[in-house]
Each structure stands twice: as structure tokens, then as C-alpha cells.
Amino acid sequence: MIYKFRIVLDTLDDVFRDIEIEESATLEDLHNSVTQAFGFDGTEMASFYLTDEEWNQGEEIVLFDMSEGMNSVRMMNETSLDSVVDEKNTKLIYVYDFFSMWTFYVELADITEAEDGRDYPNLMFAHGQLPDSPPE
Template sequence: MIYRFRIVLDNDSEDDIFRDIEIRESDSFEDLHNTITQSFGFDGSEMASFYISDDEWNQGEEISLFDMSDGINKTKLMGNTTLKDLVHEDQTKLIYVYDFLSMWTFYVELAEIVEEAEGTDYPNLMFVHGQVPDEAPEKSFEAENLDDFNDYEDDLDIEDYDNLDFDENWN
């Protein structure tokens, strides 16, 4: 079977930037990663991860290009995970992040599953819309409410060293 995906760049402009691709369900997430980077004009040399997403695009389980874990928490790797392992009619959305310094972020959605067309090479770039900007769109990581930063309010004044419970000459 062939998966048809629409990959949309998360950007702040009014112009939509997306690519429609076809790829075999038996291909790996690394194959999808390579197809996305090539179709958007990246060289593919930066770190990247896919994240399983729900219908509201909330980030879930990670599928990483390389194993950066400390061995305690096992991470799924793109090269070892096929698309059909995690993507299907009930799970159609992924978030893809390329280059963690620039944070190119893409919304990847399974549009349909079709039969393989004879004579077509896969992966297949079906449609291109929009020009990729020279720099990644700015991301805002501010809390919606500054009170979100005060989850651990302890009424301590960091400037009041005399009343803090630590020995500053411990060494």
C-alpha cells in the first residue's frame, strides 16, 4: 500500500507552504525524513525527530533520527521503525522537527492510503506549493500566562541569603 502525506511547514506568513508525497507503507521513518528534507530543499544533515500527534496536534511519542538517550529511556529510531508500525487510518498525524537549532517544524498528515501504481517510483513528490523561506519561522516559547512559571511558588526571596536554607561555604 502507498501512503499519501501532506507536509505543511509551520510558518507565520499568510502563504501556505506544503508538499504532497507518496511513500510505501513498508518504508521507514528515515525514508520519510529523507523525502521531506529533499522535497523542501534541505541537505538532511541536521538532527530531526518525528512525534506522534493527536487530532489537536499535541506532541506525543518521539521517533528520533539517532539514539540520543542515556540508555535508560529507549527511543524509537527512524531507521528501525516502519511507517505502518505507527501510522494508519486511526493515527494520521505526525509532527516533524528538523534542525533543533532552527526548529523547522512541519505538520505531517496521512491524506489517504492507495494501491501502488505500476510504473511509479516511490517515494514520489506529487505536488509542491510555496517557497521555503531562507530562515526558519520564529518560534515563541513564552508561557500563555506568566503564572504558569510559578507552579512551585515557595515564598522565598532569592535575594535574602540569610534566610535561605543552605550553607554557602559547603566546599
């Protein structure tokens, strides 16, 4: 199955990207797709956060383990999309670059069958330009 996500920058202006990706892909694959879609170089720290329907931030899933073995952490490269997102749990928060705090709302918009001949992940639609600096 293919997950279709809308990724919205937390800003007053409408800045979003629609990405479709295989349900078995990892959160790291989604991270890579989001950074490419918004024009980031992908070298900064990043995390996804589980969330509820009201966008309250929950468990963190990290790109790099900085705990030095002190805590058990969930890693993006070990977490498949279908293990954290489904028809009932459709929302994630994504933060890129903890110095700048680019914050995005990630929402599952649809689940469809894969289309023959299409490569995934796929940037379906882009709207708005990323501002020069992150929103306050």
C-alpha cells in the same frame, strides 16, 4: 499500499509538499523524502512526534540516538510508517534542525494501491517556497 502525505510548514504562508511513499517504508525514508522535497541537506538532527487529532505532541521517534544508552528510544530507521500511521492515526509532527526548529505538520491524506511503473517515494506536488529562516 501507498501512503499519500501532505507535509505543511508551520508558517502563515502556504508552504507544503505532497509525498507518496510505501506503507512499509521507515520514518527515516519519510525523513529523507521530506528533506529532499524542501531542499534541506539532510545532515541535521530531526525527530518525528506521534500526535493526536489536536496536534498535541506525543512520543518522540529520533533520527540519531543521543541517549548514550541511558534511555530506550524509538529510532526512525527501525519504525515503519504503517506501525505509527493508519486510517485512525493520521498525524505526525516533524522537526528538522533543533537549532532552527523547522516544524512541519505531516498528515496522511490517502491510502491507495501502488501504480505500476512508478517509483516510491514520489514527490507529487510542491507549493510555496521555503523561507530563508524558520518561522518564529
